[in-house]
Amino acid sequence: MPEYVWQHDLKGERHRLRLMSDLLDPSSRFHLLRTGVTTGWRCLEIGAGNGSLSQWLAQRVGPAGHVIATDIRTDLMEGIAGGNLDVRQFDVVHDERPGAPYDLIAIRALLHHLPERRAVVTKMARWLKPGGWLFIQEPDFYPTWTVEPPSQKHLWETFIQWAATHHIDFYVGRKIPAWLQTEGLLDISSEGHAILYNGGSAFAQWWDCGIREVADKLQSEGGVSQATLDELFTLYRDPTYWTTTIAFTVTIAHSPT
Template sequence: MTGSSSSGRPAAGDGHYGEDLFEPEHPREAERIDAAALAYDPVTTSRLRSLGAGPGTRCLEVGAGTGTVARWLLEEAGVEEVVALDRDTADLDDLAEPRLQVVTADLTDESLRPGSFDLIHARVVLMHLPERRRLVSRLANWLNPGGWLVLGDAVEVPDALDTSSAYRRVMDAMWLALRPTIGTDTSSVPAYPHFLREEGLRNVAAELVCPPLVAGSPLARFWSETWSRMRPALEATGQVDAVVIDEALAYLASPRLAELGPGMVMTWGQRR
């Protein structure tokens, strides 16, 4: 594990999501991603529709994943064109749609020139990337006049009275492990509205969405699969062992489950 930063948090690692953790070729990775999509797509698509996603709009879906939002934009919202951008686009092969342009690329690639858009959406992307503030500027510069930038990333809302349960210990160990392995950092997510304002966007607003964490729900399955896949990294933190991880996994599947799980801050702003 790498050393600590001056803030006391582990220094960000130089690994990559999809390489050092959560490899796309893993037989259950698409299922894990889709579980999170089932929890968050309803609020995401509702917000995109309220911001004008519809006929005549050209949209950029950053970190398209398995394509659930891109499919909604095409089939439900009826947008004119969707550019689906991701480092791995194998899961988009079944979206045979002439209005879909699939771009296999890294958002941090300076040579990337996808054009301009009426709507840009990036969910659970920037939190895994270095220089995320610069990337916000980059995305904002790809907007057409009047276009919307919509960012969604995770935040924790921990119970300050619970510092020792297996659930809390494993969740804390997960965040501790993600930063030095693949660079995940959610500390700046609450500042996204300020970032959009600094980019000159107007009508900036944000909301925090915490879907219910219920045993057997898609969100519970997502965290269960995430922790199961991260076992070596979790134990490497020195904060939890196999017994604690097993207890936390059993709790996620138990009717005793009673937690306010991590949520997503969704922030949006409009180019002048």
């Protein structure tokens, strides 16, 4: 089984996932509200990381509802369980459905890492109650095609190719609506949101962190030079450098009633 690359115990990973929550939670919440999630719903989050979205969902569904926040590693969710929020160690590839069918299943920024991503979508669709909603937020790296200068565009191309050797699909976002259609889900809506950011911004810090964590591998396995990495780290501190490297797609759909 391929190893998940950005392990929680990498230096900086806790900080990177905190930045990720701060950056993505507002758009995730916006789209989760479009499912109608409300009092009394039973929700499951898969690969919850630090659990920020599950905590919000738990508030949203109230004491009559229930949320299970799951991850293969629950260390970043210590202390958040209680009331209507459970934290559970769980591997979405190999484990069976945790608990009864759900009104809402949410997964963010995990499918692209899983070689079994298509089969996982089938599993999640089957774990829904009739009429239950699936929420999937995943990256699509098409903005990297426009990166400047050329040395940095080449770095991102190499990054994506290197990631593919670790079974990571950085273009998965666009594939999800068709997969949900094949699963028989209804009212599918999907949109991508490309982020433009400048050096010094929270998004630049997030990338700085994420690239540093795998810099050794990028050099030894991807052939990226130290000079190109240093150029990125310098640009990502420069507030006059604006770039776009990632879009997040959000796809929601529900099972037939």
